Amino acid sequence: MKLFHIAALSTLLWIAGCATVPPPMPAVPGASEQAMTPPEAPPAPAFIPGGPLRPITAAEAASRGVAQLQPPADLWERIRRGFQMTNLESDLVRQQEQWYSSRPDYIQRMTERSRKYLFHVVEELERRNMPTELALLPFVESAFNPQAVSSARAAGMWQFMPATGQYFELKQNTFRDDRRDVLASTRAALDYLQKLYGLFGDWHLALAAYNWGEGSVGRAIARNQKLGLGTGYADLNMPNETRLYVPKLQAVKNIVANPENFRTELPLIGNHPYFQSVVLTRDIDVDLAARLADVNVEDFKALNPSLKRPVVLAAGNPEILLPWDNATVFERNFEAYTAGQYASWTAWSAPSTMSAVEAARRVGMSEADLRSVNTIPPRMLIKAGSVLIVPRSARVQEDVTSHVADNGQLNLAPEQVTRRTTVKAGRSDTVASIARRYRLAAPQVAEWNSVGTGATFKAGQRVVLFLPVRMAGKSRGPARASGKSTARNAKQARPAAKRPVRPKPKG
Numbered sequence: 001m002k003l004f005h006i007a008a009l010s011t012l013l014w015i016a017g018c019a020t021v022p023p024p025m026p027a028v029p030g031a032s033e034q035a036m037t038p039p040e041a042p043p044a045p046a047f048i049p050g051g052p053l054r055p056i057t058a059a060e061a062a063s064r065g066v067a068q069l070q071p072p073a074d075l076w077e078r079i080r081r082g083f084q085m086t087n088l089e090s091d092l093v094r095q096q097e098q099w100y101s102s103r104p105d106y107i108q109r110m111t112e113r114s115r116k117y118l119f120h121v122v123e124e125l126e127r128r129n130m131p132t133e134l135a136l137l138p139f140v141e142s143a144f145n146p147q148a149v150s151s152a153r154a155a156g157m158w159q160f161m162p163a164t165g166q167y168f169e170l171k172q173n174t175f176r177d178d179r180r181d182v183l184a185s186t187r188a189a190l191d192y193l194q195k196l197y198g199l200f201g202d203w204h205l206a207l208a209a210y211n212w213g214e215g216s217v218g219r220a221i222a223r224n225q226k227l228g229l230g231t232g233y234a235d236l237n238m239p240n241e242t243r244l245y246v247p248k249l250q251a252v253k254n255i256v257a258n259p260e261n262f263r264t265e266l267p268l269i270g271n272h273p274y275f276q277s278v279v280l281t282r283d284i285d286v287d288l289a290a291r292l293a294d295v296n297v298e299d300f301k302a303l304n305p306s307l308k309r310p311v312v313l314a315a316g317n318p319e320i321l322l323p324w325d326n327a328t329v330f331e332r333n334f335e336a337y338t339a340g341q342y343a344s345w346t347a348w349s350a351p352s353t354m355s356a357v358e359a360a361r362r363v364g365m366s367e368a369d370l371r372s373v374n375t376i377p378p379r380m381l382i383k384a385g386s387v388l389i390v391p392r393s394a395r396v397q398e399d400v401t402s403h404v405a406d407n408g409q410l411n412l413a414p415e416q417v418t419r420r421t422t423v424k425a426g427r428s429d430t431v432a433s434i435a436r437r438y439r440l441a442a443p444q445v446a447e448w449n450s451v452g453t454g455a456t457f458k459a460g461q462r463v464v465l466f467l468p469v470r471m472a473g474k475s476r477g478p479a480r481a482s483g484k485s486t487a488r489n490a491k492q493a494r495p496a497a498k499r500p501v502r503p504k505p506k507g
Contacts, residue, residue, distance in 0.1 A: 073271070074268055074270060074271055075118055075119055075269040075270065076256060076266055076269065077271075078122060078271050079132045079135055080132075080256065081132075082122070082125065082126060082131065082132030083131065083132060083253070083257070084130075084132070084133070084203075085131045085203045085204075085253075086203075086204070087250065087253075088204065088233075088234075088246055088250045090247060092243070092244060092247035093247045093250045093251055095247070096244070096247045096248045096250070097254055097262065099251070100251055100255055101255065101263065101264055104264060104265075106143075107255070107266075108265075108267070109143070110139055110144050110145075111139075111266055111267050111269075112267055113143065113145060114139070114144040114269070115267065115269050116274050116275065116302060116303060117138075117157065117186075119269070119271070119273055119274055120186065120273070120275070121134075121135045121186055124190055128190060128194065130190065130194065131203060133203075133249065133253050134193060136249060136253055137158075137189075137207075138157040138158060140245065140248045140249050140252060141157065141159040142157045142158070142159055144157050145157060146180045146181075146182065146185075146305035147180060155177060156180040156181075156185045157180075157182075157185065158179075158186065158189035160189075162179075165178065165188070168188035168191060169188070170185065170188055173316075173408050174309070174374075174386075174389075174409055174410040175307075175308055175309050175311075175313055175316055175347075176306040176307055176309075176317060177306050179306075180305040180306045181305070182303065182305070183321070192210065193207075196209045196214055199214060199218075200217065200221075202232070202233070204232070204233035205221075205232075205233055207246050207249065208236070208242050208245065208246065211241065211245045212239065212241075212242040217236070217238075220236040220237060221236065223237070224236060272324075273324055274323065274324065275321045275323055275324060275327075276321070276322060276323075276327040277319040277320070277321055277322075278320055278321075278330055279318060279319050280312060280314040280319060282342045282399060283311060283313050283314050283315075283342060283343035283345075283346075283399040283400060284311070284314070284342040284343055285311050285344055285345065286300065286301070286304075286310050286311065286312060287310070288342060288343075289330070292329075292330050292334050292337065293323075293326045293329055293333070294326055294329050294330075294333075295323060295326050299323070300322075303320075303323070304317075304321055308375075309373065309374075310389070311343050311345040311346075311389065313347075313399070313400045313405040315400055315401060315402035315404075315406070316400075316402070316405030317405075343392055345373075345389050345391065346391075346392040346400060347387050347388070347389060347390075347400045347404050347408060348363055348387070348389075348390040349385060349386070349387050349404075349408075350383070350386045350387075351384065353381055353382065353383050353413070354381065355381055355382070355415070356370055356371055356376050356380070359388065363388075363390040363391065364390075364393075365390060365391060370388070374389055375410075376410075379414060379415045379417075380412040380413065381412065381413045381414070382411075382412060383413050385409075386410045386411050386412075387404060387408030387410060388410065416468050418468055418469070419466070419469050420464065420465075420466055421464075421465055421466075421467055422462040422465070423462070423463050423465060424460050424461070424463075425457035425458065425459060425461045425463050426459060428456070428459075429459075429463075430454070430455065430456045430457065431445050431446050431449075431451060431452075431453055431454065431455050432453070432454075434457070434465075438465060438467060444466075445463070445465065448464045448465065449464050
């Protein structure tokens with residue numbers, strides 16, 4: 001028995017010798033001398049993968065943040081905990097606070113609207129370790145309306161200009177506009193803001209560049225450097241819109257931070273996801289998708305605002321967003337659906353330039369329906385190669401290809417309004433010479449005058465032409481118009497002058 005105890009003790013000592021502690025890490029910089037271990041025996045780290053744990057020192061505890069054990073009660077509190085930006089203090093901030101706080105109905109509408117999207121934005125910001133103040137930026141840009149469009153054609157809740165959207169890979173075609181897409185536009189906006197912060201190293205300057213353009217901010221900084229002036233946000237000479245941009249965000253931040261100070265009540269927004277993405281495997285009508293998910297069409301469109309047509313193309317929109325509890329309902333009903341085809345619409349490419357009347361005849365629609373579903377305004381021609389949404393026949397079983405879904409465009413050209421007029425032929429004028437002069441086809445001129453294409457007109461002979469209205473009103477020279485062309489008719493033919501639209505400053 002004694003021999004057994006001796007053997008067991010030897011085994012335990014051998015095992016203890018194998019459990020060697022890994023080499024210790026250097027002492028934490030900045031720790032006090034009393035808290036530091038002598039150089040010959042530096043402290044081991046609190047945790048090494050595969051190694052033992054050890055208590056941390058008092059100095060290490062003081063230098064580390066304290067993790068919150070209790071999650072934030074609501075999303076507003078979570079946003080407050082993530083504030084990182086330096087506060088801006090100015091009279092402009094006070095003015096914007098007054099503007100917002102004096103409009104409680106407006107605050108209520110836009111905060112209620114944000115309920116669907118705000119959690120996702122906060123999640124993305126935290127994942128990138130970005131200031132959560134930026135989750136409030138869509139309040140300034142669009143009042144959290146993904147369908148918002150500015151006079152300069154900026155669109156979506158992050159207000160991307162067309163060119164900037166294309167730079168950040170936001171598709172804009174006949175079927176969808178990703179500048180309005182909740183996931184895609186948020187990804188692009190945060191990419192852009194990170195890029196700008198990397199350029200300027202200051203969030204206020206990054207926000208100014210988001211509104212005014214990075215080139216404009218860079219030039220303003222260079223001008224101030226040349227003059228020996230400051231280069232902060234408050235030092236730069238900038239347009240009024242940009243001058244007010246950061247104060248607006250600061251005002252919204254102050255209201256969210258202390259709503260009671262502004263006699264404002266924020267709606268409760270739970271600290272949990274509002275929506276879930278569902279993968280699509282087939283093209284599907286918007287109405288049917290909403291019905292299978294058991295949501296009304298308005299709510300479906302609010303979560304999928306990039307859709308421009310009554311059908312979702314699986315090759316272009318491989319996923320849709322649905323309220324969290326409805327995603328499972330949709331998947332179950334989609335698998336069980338046997339009432340017919342999922343999509344009653346498909347894509348059709350115009351083989352040549354044609355009118356809406358001709359296109360409607362070819363695809364078996366009324367002109368009014370074709371114009372309505374494809375948003376074709378009056379007096380416009382459909383150019384060759386344009387892609388339109390048309391009814392899906394029983395013969396068409398294939399879904400729209402990814403190439404068409406991603407690149408299909410509807411290109412329109414104004415119809416030429418013509419008017420019958422007559423001109424006097426000059427000496428030796430022929431069908432061909434008059435056709436060249438008025439940029440017409442010789443066979444048309446010959447047909448209008450019941451002559452052959454090689455015919456010659458007598459001097460002074462009246463020649464019938466159908467000219468665009470402006471050309472008919474301005475004809476000059478030896479073949480001068482002699483019809484009822486008046487200044488009034490010419491004025492009616494000219495398009496109304498439009499005031500130039502000053503583009504919204506955007507990168």
